[in-house]
Amino acid sequence: MVYLYPGSKVSSAAYDRAATMFSPDGRLYQVEYASKIVEQGTLGIGFIYDKGVLFGADKKVSSPLILPESVEKLFIIDSHISAISSGLVGDARRLVQIARQESQENLAYYGEPIHVETLVKKIAALMQVFTQYGGMRPFGVSFIFGGIDPEGEKRLFETEPSGALAEYKAIAIGKNKKEAMKILETEYKENMTKKDAVNLMIKAIKASSSETEKFDLSKLDFAFVEKGNNLKRFTKEELTNLISNKK
Numbered sequence: 643m644v645y646l647y648p649g650s651k652v653s654s655a656a657y658d659r660a661a662t663m664f665s666p667d668g669r670l671y672q673v674e675y676a677s678k679i680v681e682q683g684t685l686g687i688g689f690i691y692d693k694g695v696l697f698g699a700d701k702k703v704s705s706p707l708i709l710p711e712s713v714e715k716l717f718i719i720d721s722h723i724s725a726i727s728s729g730l731v732g733d734a735r736r737l738v739q740i741a742r743q744e745s746q747e748n749l750a751y752y753g754e755p756i757h758v759e760t761l762v763k764k765i766a767a768l769m770q771v772f773t774q775y776g777g778m779r780p781f782g783v784s785f786i787f788g789g790i791d792p793e794g795e796k797r798l799f800e801t802e803p804s805g806a807l808a809e810y811k812a813i814a815i816g817k818n819k820k821e822a823m824k825i826l827e828t829e830y831k832e833n834m835t836k837k838d839a840v841n842l843m844i845k846a847i848k849a850s851s852s853e854t855e856k857f858d859l860s861k862l863d864f865a866f867v868e869k870g871n872n873l874k875r876f877t878k879e880e881l882t883n884l885i886s887n888k889k
Contacts, residue, residue, distance in 0.1 A: 670773060670804075672773075672779060672780055673773050673780050673803055673804050676729075676779075676780040676781065676782045676783075676803035676804075677784075677802065677803055677804075679729045679730060679782040679783075679803075680728050680729040680782065680783060680784040680802075680803065680815065680816065681816070681817060681819075682729075682817060683727070683728030683729045683730075683783075683784075683815070683816045683817060684699070684700050684701060684702040684715060684728065684816050684817060685699070685700045685702075685728070685814060685815070685816040685817055685818060685819065685822060685847060685850050686698070686699045686700070686715065686716070686726035686727065686728050686786055686814065686815050686816050687699075687726075687786075687812075687813070687814045687815075687822060687826070687843050687846055687847065688726060688786040688788045688798050688810075688812070688813055689798065689810075689811060689812030689813070689826065689830060689839065689842075689843070690788075690796045690798055690811050690812070690832075691833070691834045691835065691836055691838070691839035692833040692834060692835060692836075693836065693868045693869070694790065694796060694836070694866050694867050694868030694869065694871075695724075695788040695789060695790065695796050695797075695798055695866065695867055696836065696839045696840065696843060696864070696865075696866045697716055697724050697726055697786070697788060697864065697865045697866065698726075698840075698843040698844075698847065698862065698863070698864045699715035699716045699726050699862065699863040699864075700715075700816075700847050700850075700851075700861065700862055701713045701715050701861045701862070701863060702861065703861050710860050710861050714727075714731060714734070714735065715727060715863055716863040716864075716865055716875075717734070717738045718865070718873055719738065719741050719742055719745055719761070719787075719789075720742070720745040720746075720749075720755060720756070720789075720873075721755070721872040721873055722755050722758075722789045722790045722791075722792075722867055722872070722873060723741075723745065723755075723756070723758055723761065723787065723788070723789035723867075723873070724787075724788060724789060724865055724867065724873050725738060725741065725785050725786065725787045725788075726785065726786040726815070727783050727784070727785055728783065728784050728785075728815040728816035728817075729781075729782045729783035729784055729803075730781075730782040730783050733781045733782050733783040734783045734785070736781075737765055737768070737769070737781060737783065737785070740765065740768065741761055741764075741765055741787075744756065744761055744764050744765075745761060748760070748761075754792050755792050757791050757792065757797075758787060758788065758789045758790075758791055758797035758799065759791075759797060759799070759809075761787065762787045762799040762801060762807055763807070765785070765787070765801060766801045766805045766806070766807040767805065768805075769781050769801060769802075769803060769804070769805040770804065770805025771805075773803075773804060773805060780803045780804070781803055782803060783803065784800065784801060784802050784803065784815045784816075785800070785801045785815075786798070786799070786800055786813055786815055787799045787800075787801065788867075789867055789873070790867055790868065790869050794869040794870075796869075797809065798810050798811065798812075798813065800813050800815060811830065811832065812826045812830045813826075814826065814846065814850075817850070818850035818851075819850065821846075821849045821850040822846040822847065822849060822850040824849070825842070825845055825846040825849050826842070826846055829842055829845075830842065836866065836884075837884050840864065840876075840881065840884045840885065841884065841885060843864070844862075844885060847862070859878050859881055859882060859885075860878055862881065863875070864876040864881055
């Protein structure tokens with residue numbers, strides 16, 4: 643048993659139910675559970691290459707009756723920013739809607755595209771609020787946000803359900819991210835070409851997949867953004883050409 647105040651008692655299980663209550667060992671269990679949901683989500687990867695930022699998402703379509711293009715994993719926030727989610731899709735869509743609104747409001751108010759870091763901090767702050775007040779639950783989703791700032795700088799961030807964020811050169815989120823990160827940490831190089839970046843990302847996705855899973859390009863969603871150009875999704879044919887023309 644643990645004591646909340648003199649004369650009252652509460653089971654230690656109460657710390658498990660209350661999203662805003664720290665356990666005696668300094669943990670917020672509901673936030674940790676939200677992170678567990680993220681770990682069950684499909685893999686997403688982002689990294690910086692010589693001319694821009696590359697995004698890759700594995701949709702892992704669960705049924706042959708599902709149209710792969712209907713599964714949302716990679717979101718276009720603005721012409722210069724994209725996001726990949728892992729976790730609860732409904733939570734992801736809500737935060738993406740807010741991110742798009744923030745981006746458009748910044749353009750309307752200041753007459754310039756929003757900086758990637760500014761947008762990420764706004765979303766991370768909102769995620770943190772949902773860990774701090776009763777009657778709310780943490781968002782069960784993590785994001786990779788990336789893009790090109792108005793000055794041309796390439797930026798890439800990860801956000802977590804706790805509201806924490808960090809900037810990376812390359813990052814993976816979702817199920818079996820450890821396997822993907824091993825590939826990135828050993829083989830990622832700065833100033834990679836787009837073709838080399840795509841092939842490394844494909845390799846990382848394959849490394850995180852089980853042996854029974856069949857690799858299918860139609861179930862991948864890839865996009866990139868470069869200075870002076872709007873964010874663009876790869877077609878299946880473009881991906882096939884980049885993979886088949888390896889050095």
